[in-house]
Amino acid sequence: MSKFTIEQKTHTTAEVFYLNGFLDAHTAPQLESAIAGAISEGKHKIVVNFNDLEYISSAGLGVFMVFIEEVRAEGGDIKLTAMKPKVFTVFDLLGFPMLFDITETEDEALTKFTA
Amino acid sequence: MHPERLAAIGDTTELERIRQFVEVKARSFGFSEQGIHKIALAVDEACSNLIRHSYQSDTSREFYIDIAEQDPKAFVIEISDTGTAFDPLTVPAPNLREYAAQHRKGGFGVHIIRMVMDAVEYLPADPAHPFNRLKLVKHLS
Secondary structure, eight states: OOOEEEEEEEOSSOEEEEEEEEESTTTHHHHHHHHHHHHHTTOOEEEEEEEEEEEEOHHHHHHHHHHHHHHHHTTOEEEEEOOOHHHHHHHHHTTGGGTSEEESSHHHHHHHHHO | OOTTEEEEESOGGGHHHHHHHHHHHHHHHTOOHHHHHHHHHHHHHHHHHIIIIISTTOTTOEEEEEEEOSSTTEEEEEEEEOSOOOOGGGSOOOOHHHHHHTTOOOSOHHHHHHHHSSEEEEEOOBTTBOSEEEEEEEEOO
């Protein structure tokens, strides 16, 4: 079974999710319910840190598609950060950099929320 | 058991095992890490669609992943299933902005498969072949 864990931290400017392991069609529902939980608590400024994510398939990318319009409508965003090249490749293949704010570092993503 | 065949069931827990099987085969075929990743991703996408949409996560149903090595320069993966025939090549390329507006989370897999593989062929089941077959080809450059 694919190993996947999420750690969530409340930062002063945003809710940060740290992904670890393998995000595929099996583990994507876990991420979907974690983000849905934050949004239901009124947290619309979200940063997803991919530093420890080894693998992503389109099922993982789909999770961000579900929520992006909703959080932006509330003045928030989902900013994606610290991707390994292997993970970024998948986002890039589908043209996600056109729709999503993808930053090199978490600090950069957090700063953008305060700007 | 045929060493180049992996049998899997209609359960997404199978995806990791499927990727590992394909990665080992692609590595011994001579692909770079980047090539191995692309091949495993394409097979993952095809199998995810099969498990969730065609088999509807029915764990009593089986499908097969075969590695054919007739050509030393072409790595050929064949995925055989007994679901309702569905030709992924008929799926249009996704429009990201429209998908986001519709909160759509699916429909990207087929696009990925077409982008990372060199050739994709779909053969629906017929009286002579009881399995639908999706053939994915990647050339060793």
